[in-house]
Amino acid sequence: MNTVEEVTAQVLQKVRPSLVESEKLMRLADRLLEAVKDASRNYEGVLDARLEGSVAKGTWIRGREEVDVFVQFSRELGKDRLEKAILEIGNVVIKKFGGKTRLRYAEHPYVEGMLNGIRVNVVACYRVEPGMWLSAVDRTPYHTEYVKSRLAGALADEIRLTKAFMLGCGVYGAEIRVGGFSGYLAELLTLNYGGFLKMVEAASSWRPPVCIDIEGHYASKKEALEAFGRPHIVVVDPVDKKRNVAAAVTETKLSEFILASRLFLNSPSERFFYIPERVSKCRTMTEVRRALRGRCILGLRLRVQQKPPDVLWGEIKHTLMGIRRALEHEGFRTFRYDAWSEDDTCVMLFELQGLNLPPYYLHCGPPVYLDNAFDFVKKHVEAQDTVAGPWVSGSRLYVLKSRSKTSVVDILRIRLTRGDVSVSAGLMDAIKKARIYKSGEELAKLASRNVSFRQFLFDFLEARPPFLSRQGQ
Amino acid sequence: MNTVEEVTAQVLQKVRPSLVESEKLMRLADRLLEAVKDASRNYEGVLDARLEGSVAKGTWIRGREEVDVFVQFSRELGKDRLEKAILEIGNVVIKKFGGKTRLRYAEHPYVEGMLNGIRVNVVACYRVEPGMWLSAVDRTPYHTEYVKSRLAGALADEIRLTKAFMLGCGVYGAEIRVGGFSGYLAELLTLNYGGFLKMVEAASSWRPPVCIDIEGHYASKKEALEAFGRPHIVVVDPVDKKRNVAAAVTETKLSEFILASRLFLNSPSERFFYIPERVSKCRTMTEVRRALRGRCILGLRLRVQQKPPDVLWGEIKHTLMGIRRALEHEGFRTFRYDAWSEDDTCVMLFELQGLNLPPYYLHCGPPVYLDNAFDFVKKHVEAQDTVAGPWVSGSRLYVLKSRSKTSVVDILRIRLTRGDVSVSAGLMDAIKKARIYKSGEELAKLASRNVSFRQFLFDFLEARPPFLSRQGQ
Numbered sequence: 001m002n003t004v005e006e007v008t009a010q011v012l013q014k015v016r017p018s019l020v021e022s023e024k025l026m027r028l029a030d031r032l033l034e035a036v037k038d039a040s041r042n043y044e045g046v047l048d049a050r051l052e053g054s055v056a057k058g059t060w061i062r063g064r065e066e067v068d069v070f071v072q073f074s075r076e077l078g079k080d081r082l083e084k085a086i087l088e089i090g091n092v093v094i095k096k097f098g099g100k101t102r103l104r105y106a107e108h109p110y111v112e113g114m115l116n117g118i119r120v121n122v123v124a125c126y127r128v129e130p131g132m133w134l135s136a137v138d139r140t141p142y143h144t145e146y147v148k149s150r151l152a153g154a155l156a157d158e159i160r161l162t163k164a165f166m167l168g169c170g171v172y173g174a175e176i177r178v179g180g181f182s183g184y185l186a187e188l189l190t191l192n193y194g195g196f197l198k199m200v201e202a203a204s205s206w207r208p209p210v211c212i213d214i215e216g217h218y219a220s221k222k223e224a225l226e227a228f229g230r231p232h233i234v235v236v237d238p239v240d241k242k243r244n245v246a247a248a249v250t251e252t253k254l255s256e257f258i259l260a261s262r263l264f265l266n267s268p269s270e271r272f273f274y275i276p277e278r279v280s281k282c283r284t285m286t287e288v289r290r291a292l293r294g295r296c297i298l299g300l301r302l303r304v305q306q307k308p309p310d311v312l313w314g315e316i317k318h319t320l321m322g323i324r325r326a327l328e329h330e331g332f333r334t335f336r337y338d339a340w341s342e343d344d345t346c347v348m349l350f351e352l353q354g355l356n357l358p359p360y361y362l363h364c365g366p367p368v369y370l371d372n373a374f375d376f377v378k379k380h381v382e383a384q385d386t387v388a389g390p391w392v393s394g395s396r397l398y399v400l401k402s403r404s405k406t407s408v409v410d411i412l413r414i415r416l417t418r419g420d421v422s423v424s425a426g427l428m429d430a431i432k433k434a435r436i437y438k439s440g441e442e443l444a445k446l447a448s449r450n451v452s453f454r455q456f457l458f459d460f461l462e463a464r465p466p467f468l469s470r471q472g473q
Numbered sequence: 474m475n476t477v478e479e480v481t482a483q484v485l486q487k488v489r490p491s492l493v494e495s496e497k498l499m500r501l502a503d504r505l506l507e508a509v510k511d512a513s514r515n516y517e518g519v520l521d522a523r524l525e526g527s528v529a530k531g532t533w534i535r536g537r538e539e540v541d542v543f544v545q546f547s548r549e550l551g552k553d554r555l556e557k558a559i560l561e562i563g564n565v566v567i568k569k570f571g572g573k574t575r576l577r578y579a580e581h582p583y584v585e586g587m588l589n590g591i592r593v594n595v596v597a598c599y600r601v602e603p604g605m606w607l608s609a610v611d612r613t614p615y616h617t618e619y620v621k622s623r624l625a626g627a628l629a630d631e632i633r634l635t636k637a638f639m640l641g642c643g644v645y646g647a648e649i650r651v652g653g654f655s656g657y658l659a660e661l662l663t664l665n666y667g668g669f670l671k672m673v674e675a676a677s678s679w680r681p682p683v684c685i686d687i688e689g690h691y692a693s694k695k696e697a698l699e700a701f702g703r704p705h706i707v708v709v710d711p712v713d714k715k716r717n718v719a720a721a722v723t724e725t726k727l728s729e730f731i732l733a734s735r736l737f738l739n740s741p742s743e744r745f746f747y748i749p750e751r752v753s754k755c756r757t758m759t760e761v762r763r764a765l766r767g768r769c770i771l772g773l774r775l776r777v778q779q780k781p782p783d784v785l786w787g788e789i790k791h792t793l794m795g796i797r798r799a800l801e802h803e804g805f806r807t808f809r810y811d812a813w814s815e816d817d818t819c820v821m822l823f824e825l826q827g828l829n830l831p832p833y834y835l836h837c838g839p840p841v842y843l844d845n846a847f848d849f850v851k852k853h854v855e856a857q858d859t860v861a862g863p864w865v866s867g868s869r870l871y872v873l874k875s876r877s878k879t880s881v882v883d884i885l886r887i888r889l890t891r892g893d894v895s896v897s898a899g900l901m902d903a904i905k906k907a908r909i910y911k912s913g914e915e916l917a918k919l920a921s922r923n924v925s926f927r928q929f930l931f932d933f934l935e936a937r938p939p940f941l942s943r944q945g946q
Contacts (some may be wrong), residue, residue: 025713207842233870256865259841263850294832295860306899335835335873336864351861351873353833358826359767362808369680370730377736381941387768388824391809392728395681395705400808400824400936463861463873468854 004197005058007268008161015061015164016157028118029055029067035093036069036122043085045077047127052140054183057147059159063276064167066119070126070141075134082124083109090122094163107136130239142239147187155399156354158372161196162186162412165228169260170466171253179250181257188235188245202349204261208232208254217241234462245397260467267383272467283458289448298327298350298436301446302430304341312341315424320348322422326415332408336463340456346430347446347453349460355438357406360387365397409436477670480741481634487748488637489630495531501591502528502540508566509595510543516558518550520600525613530620532632536749537640539592543614545600548607555597563595578781580609590621603712608622612702615712620660634669635659640747642733643939644726650786653722654730661687661718677734681705681727689716690742733940741938745940754933761920764934765913769799771823771881772910774919775903777814785814788897792904793821795895799888804830805881810938813929819903820919820926828911830879835858838870846870882909 001012012306017025033051040046053068054060071089073082087103087324090111094101095324110123117431126134130142136198163186166172174182180226181189187346192214193199211221212294218224228234232251237243264272301322315337324334333353339345365376380386380399389399405411415421416432423431475483490498502524513519527533544562546555554753563584567574572586572593576716583596597608598935600864603615635912647655654662665687666672684694686709691697701707701717704723735750737745773796777785789812797807806826813820838849853859862872878884888894889905896904910916920927935942 251867252865255841255868259846259865259870262841262847266847274945333835336866337872353831354837358769362806362826368728368735369678373732374735375741377732377941390932390941391936392723392725392732392938393809395728395733398612399806445740446691461861463864467866468850468863 002268004265004268007270008196011164011270011275011362012157012161012350013122013208014277015063015273017062018063019062021062025055025060025065025067025118028115029069032067032093032097032115032120033069033422034070035096036089037259039089039092040071040085043089045074045081045086046071047074048072050141050144052123052144054328055150057145057187058156059147059163059183059187060152061112061160061163061274064163066121068121068123068140070123070125070137072125075126075128075132077126079108082126086122086124087111093122094120101156106310118139118332131242135239139237139240139243141235143184147184147191150191151371155191155195156201158195159187159190161197161273162190164273164275165196165200165260165264166257168272169256171257171260172274175313176248176310176317178253179248180253181249182245185235185245185249188212188238200264203258204265206254206258206261209234210254212236214238214333220378247426256465260465263467279453282371282451283285283454285444285448285454288454288458289440289444289460291458292444293441295461296352296355297440297443297461298352298355298412299358299443300348300431300434301437302346302434303344304346304427304430307426311426312346315426316348318422318424318428322424323348323412326421327408327412329351330411330415331361332411336460338456338460340453342450342452348406349443349454349457351460351463352408355408355409357403357411360400360402363399363401365390365399367395368392368397369395385453400422407438407463409438412436475741477741478742480485480746483670483741484637484748485630485634487750488536488633488746489686490535490538494535498540498591501588502542504565505540505570505588505593506542508564508569509544512562512565512722513544514560516562518547519544519558520547520553523614523617524595525617526594529617530624530660531629532620532636532656532660533626534633534636534640534747535751540592541594541596541613543596543598543610545598545614548601548605550599552581555599559597560584561593566595567593568822572624579783604715606713612710612713616710618659619711620657620664623664628664628668631668631672632660634746635663635672637746638669638673638733638737639682639730640731641745641939643905644730645731645747647720647721648786649783649790651726651799653726653869654722655685655718658708658718658722661685661711673734673737676731677729677738679734680729681724683707683727685709687711713939715760726767729938733938736940738907740767753928756927757922757926758917758921759838759918759929761927762913762917762932763935765917768913768934769825769828770911770913770934771825771828771885772916772919773821773904774819774910775819775821775900775907777819777903778817779898780899784899786820786898789814789819789821791895791897792900795897796821796885797823799894800825800881800885803884803888804834805884811929811933811934813926815923815925822916822930822935824936825881828881828896830876830881830884832879833873833875836872836874838863838872840868841865841870842868880911882911885909 017432023472029051033049036049040049049069049071052070055067071086091101094113094403097115099115102112104110106113108124110121113120123138128134128138166181166186173180189199191213192197209225211224213224217236224234224236232254233249235246235247237245287302320337320339324337327334335351336351343358366373376397377390380390381442385402387400390397449455485519506522506524509522513522518688522544524540528540542557564574567586568586572588574602575585577583577585581597583594584895586593592738598610599606601611639654639659644653646653662672663669665685666675682698683706684697686697688711690709697707697709705727706719706722708719712717793812797810801806808824839846849870850863853863858875860875863870920930
């Protein structure tokens with residue numbers, strides 16, 4: 001078995017860019033920044049343009065290069081004009097470099113382009129004093145300054161290790177789809193504990209709630225936790241005491257991170273890390289079919305409209321929970337659920353204990369001494385669907401009833417049709433028109449046509465976080 | 474629809490003995506009493522012999538005649554000698570009348586005989602002052618005196634109606650098998666409310682806990698309820714303030730009585746009553762097979778030893794609950810259960826939601842931050858029976874496991890074999906050797922060979938108290 005030091009040294013070899021790569025990326029970034037400055041000269045309210053993100057801080061990892069150029073606008077400029085300006089600037093600059101542009105949405109729209117395989121983002125923010133934020137990204141320049149001011153010695157490499165670890169363990173990314181750790185959060189954690197290994201050692205003994213307040217904005221951890229409504233984890237933003245940098249981290253992702261830290265320290269291995277050149281094995285249909293055997297998987301396939309990923313995934317997650325509640329309410333046992341989305345398609349999967357309900361069910365009535373006991377007896381004595389009873393047990397009446405529908409597809413379809421499932425408004429139409437699958441063969445067909453869905457389906461069936469997956473073994 | 478008065482008048486016609494019948498029974502009783510007195514003359518410690526029970530009080534109902542002769546012994550006489558004496562006396566007397574005798578057991582053994590179709594019991598008790606009871610039946614002479622002293626006007630007929638109602642509704646009998654209302658309790662309730670109808674009206678608005686303290690032995694109902702440990706119903710014995718005459722009444726039987734009272738008042742009918750000449754329809758095997766269709770019935774057939782019914786039924790009820798708990802613990806949903814016994818056979822029935830468990834089950838592990846999370850991951854990652862996972866949800870680990878056994882018969886057999894079911898010691902051997910049935914056809918075969926079991930099986934499947942049964946419609 002390798003030691004932690006051996007493993008991290010090997011990983012660092014792979015995720016740290018070479019000097020040549022570094023200089024190449026920095027050159028591209030500088031040229032891009034100049035071009036953005038040029039292009040924004042004619043726009044009203046533009047105060048400056050700056051490099052932000054991991055390139056500005058020198059903390060990016062190989063294979064995940066991304067250049068973020070932020071244009072800072074005056075706070076007097078209206079939101080509409082700011083958006084119009086940044087789209088024009090971004091388009092002009094990226095096209096000038098020979099790249100294709102794509103409109104993306106966060107809180108504001110921004111422009112994304114690919115230049116020589118490197119992702120480039122041109123983003124607008126307001127230049128404001130700390131605490132006077134007009135949009136979420138206004139904090140970014142302060143974050144960059146804060147991290148840069150604290151980056152001494154080999155800390156940039158330590159941050160690279162942290163990010164590679166979080167990526168490899170599947171807990172990296174603050175987007176709603178993931179619900180994990182942002183890049184800035186990875187940086188703060190590494191800075192706070194003074195290195196990757198110390199951070200992992202600390203995380204391995206975390207017992208939520210976790211509270212980290214680097215700049216001591218609060219008098220005590222208790223006070224900080226209270227201030228944010230007692231979440232599972234609070235990391236107070238050094239540049240904004242009112243912001244929890246870890247607000248996006250779900251309890252599950254936090255727990256996966258704790259577990260991964262413990263397992264990694266127990267048996268250090270590269271399998272916990274993102275490694276740039278690692279090719280993940282493509283699952284064959286034979287493997288998928290074998291994994292499907294005997295499992296009770298309900299699938300919903302829906303067409304979704306183009307919208308910002310965080311909006312779409314917020315709707316998907318809310319809808320998943322609504323459907324799960326409806327299924328449980330009908331008597332189905334739901335083990336797990338998850339969703340996959342690409343282009344205009346979304347597939348939701350639910351693993352159930354069974355795809356059919358028993359034909360009969362026990363219906364519990366009122367105590368015999370209540371007025372409605374009378375109606376209960378009258379109703380069920382005569383009902384066609386009464387199988388047995390009514391009888392008395394303890395103080396209550398019971399009756400055994402037969403179900404008209406037992407298949408999960410029929411039952412879910414009925415509830416969806418009568419609007420008896422909590423579904424996001426944005427997905428309502430799509431859900432009502434969704435195709436519902438319950439046979440493994442139908443899901444296998446879907447998987448045979450789309451490699452990305454095939455991988456998702458296989459991972460769903462394996463149900464292990466990446467650091468426990470057989471794939472990595 | 475008939476009025477309550479019309480129905481009770483009709484019922485009374487049928488359950489009240491004619492003058493001729495009365496005189497015949499009284500004559501038999503008197504002759505028997507004389508014979509017992511004669512026979513006991515030579516026994517040490519005999520103080521007196523008396524008629525007790527419904528004949529002594531004139532409250533019996535037609536078709537249910539029973540003569541109880543009590544021999545009162547001195548409290549100085551030992552238990553063994555008292556038992557020896559009563560068995561000899563009873564045998565001699567009943568044989569003298571040409572009847573066959575049978576040894577029965579309550580707290581003490583006693584002698585039962587049949588003379589011209591009338592049941593005769595020769596019972597021993599001690600003559601003691603109230604409160605100085607040496608055996609349970611020592612109170613009986615005081616009960617007889619109390620009821621006789623309060624029997625004015627037509628109250629004997631009112632008591633007959635109460636008993637016929639309780640019999641018809643299936644709540645009559647304080648034996649453990651039934652868990653219902655004793656004859657003395659029926660008498661006290663009728664006396665307390667001043668008649669059958671007033672009693673039923675009162676019972677129809679009972680809301681447990683019910684407390685009746687005719688002689689005002691306690692200062693308040695609250696005090697009386699507390700004194701007996703807050704049961705569902707307390708009826709303080711007029712001749713013994715420490716005894717709850719309704720102690721044997723189960724919550725279910727109390728509730729059935731309340732429900733029957735409400736339904737009877739709502740639509741009065743003879744179907745609520747025991748009617749002497751009514752012949753109950755014998756169920757055909759076609760009816761039984763139809764009722765079995767689609768039902769999930771688990772049956773255990775065991776050989777039981779001869780023992781007092783209350784002992785046997787105490788063991789049966791305890792064992793039923795133990796098996797039910799074991800089934801639920803394994804994941805089976807139990808809707809109902811009941812047992813039947815005749816001669817040396819007992820059959821226990823359980824109606825389940827299904828006779829097989831799903832092949833996979835969710836196993837919930839510890840939170841990731843506990844020490845044993847490690848062992849959980851290690852164990853299940855490698856285990857052959859792991860279907861999916863381990864995965865993290867919220868703070869905990871989960872894994873999907875496959876079952877080695879899914880049939881209720883196999884699973885119950887294994888638990889019984891390793892002694893992992895709470896079973897009465899008296900039935901332990903019988904249960905371990907029990908035949909276990911899960912197919913309707915096996916139960917049907919059993920029913921085709923035994924009419925009494927057939928009726929029980931049909932009633933179990935219909936699952937209605939007699940006053941709601943289709944039989945009576």
